[in-house]
Amino acid sequence: MAGGASTPELVAAVSEAGGLGFLAAGYKTAAQVRADIDRTRALTGRPFGVNLFLPSTDVVDQVAVAAYRERLLPEAARLGVEPGDAGDRTDDWHAKVADLLADPPAVVSFTFGCPDDEVVGEFRARGVVVVVTVTTPEEARLASAADVLCVQGGEAGAHRGSFTNTDARGVPIRTLLPQVRAVTDRPLIAAGGLATAGHVAEVLALGAVAAQAGTAFLRAPESGASDLHKRALADPRYTETAMTRAFSGRPARGLVNRFLAEHSASAPAAYPDVHYLTSPLRKAATAQDDPGGVNLWAGASWRLATDRPAAEIVARLEDYVQVP
Numbered sequence: 001m002a003g004g005a006s007t008p009e010l011v012a013a014v015s016e017a018g019g020l021g022f023l024a025a026g027y028k029t030a031a032q033v034r035a036d037i038d039r040t041r042a043l044t045g046r047p048f049g050v051n052l053f054l055p056s057t058d059v060v061d062q063v064a065v066a067a068y069r070e071r072l073l074p075e076a077a078r079l080g081v082e083p084g085d086a087g088d089r090t091d092d093w094h095a096k097v098a099d100l101l102a103d104p105p106a107v108v109s110f111t112f113g114c115p116d117d118e119v120v121g122e123f124r125a126r127g128v129v130v131v132v133t134v135t136t137p138e139e140a141r142l143a144s145a146a147d148v149l150c151v152q153g154g155e156a157g158a159h160r161g162s163f164t165n166t167d168a169r170g171v172p173i174r175t176l177l178p179q180v181r182a183v184t185d186r187p188l189i190a191a192g193g194l195a196t197a198g199h200v201a202e203v204l205a206l207g208a209v210a211a212q213a214g215t216a217f218l219r220a221p222e223s224g225a226s227d228l229h230k231r232a233l234a235d236p237r238y239t240e241t242a243m244t245r246a247f248s249g250r251p252a253r254g255l256v257n258r259f260l261a262e263h264s265a266s267a268p269a270a271y272p273d274v275h276y277l278t279s280p281l282r283k284a285a286t287a288q289d290d291p292g293g294v295n296l297w298a299g300a301s302w303r304l305a306t307d308r309p310a311a312e313i314v315a316r317l318e319d320y321v322q323v324p
């Protein structure tokens with residue numbers, strides 16, 4: 001979980017509890033990711049994974065981005081900041097891949113696309129398990145070089161991991177999983193709105209070998225999600241989640257708050273351009289404890305997230321194995 005939630009402490013706690021924790025490389029430099037790996041290795045000797053974003057392939061309408069910037073000016077002025085400038089479009093991809101190949105984790109996973117065969121082959125040659133996130137059967141076919149596919153349903157919190165910045169609505173995991181099963185023989189990890197042992201049992205029955213949960217861990221003490229985010233997830237005044245490009249320029253699911261409601265319809269398909277534009281606004285709103293101005297990422301089962309330690313959350317999700 002990029003953006004701060006996946007701390008080394010959370011990753012280590014999940015792996016120690018018998019799960020497979022994932023460090024997020026997204027939005028970080030290669031050096032920051034290496035520091036996180038070192039810290040995680042100091043906390044656990046168990047395997048864990050590292051997740052990378054593919055570089056953006058968006059062909060961006062700069063006029064639309066400029067118009068969105070104009071639209072955000074009053075919001076920025078209220079917070080006492082300026083919209084941010086454009087930044088790196090590759091998310092430090094080449095440096096991260098080189099660094100991970102030099103000293104790899106047990107598993108690497110990729111989101112927003114499938115790396116080329118050479119990169120996949122280099123990881124596999126080092127004994128690293130390669131996972132690619134897919135959101136449609138077509139993407140599953142394109143990711144045939146991967147060892148394992150992570151099938152992400154439309155219920156998932158935060159960014160939709162689709163290969164392109166698509167308008168298509170996400171397909172629910174229980175519908176999508178059998179569709180992907182039908183086009184590939186790769187092992188499948190299911191993701192999206194999975195928050196109970198019953199949910200895990202369901203996706204295993206539908207052909208997955210594992211379940212992946214994000215939102216279920218956001219409120220855990222080991223999670224690095226902001227206090228404001230953790231409080232919002234427990235706040236009964238939030239009553240729904242929705243997909244929006246308002247914060248980053250790519251569809252992502254979050255609690256419906258003021259910013260999402262006011263700006264979703266105007267946000268262009270421009271990633272990471274919009275991410276950089278809104279970055280100072282999101283930081284300032286967090287500092288000013290204004291949950292209405294922040295991306296409150298949440299999957300459809302957010303109400304089931306608890307503030308219990310990560311090990312307990314893993315144990316609850318795994319409880320289905322004790323049912324005869």
Ligand SMILES: Cc1cc2nc3c(=O)[nH]c(=O)nc-3n(C[C@H](O)[C@H](O)[C@H](O)COP(=O)(O)O)c2cc1C
Nearest residue numbers: 001002111156157158191192193213214215297299
């Ligand atoms: C706060 C947050 C950040 C996320 N960041 C990433 C990420 O960096 N890379 C990724 O592949 N998926 C990311 N995801 C999506 C998860 O991998 C997964 O698909 C999703 O959490 C599953 O749905 P759930 O949140 O309902 O459990 C993130 C999810 C959340 C909630």
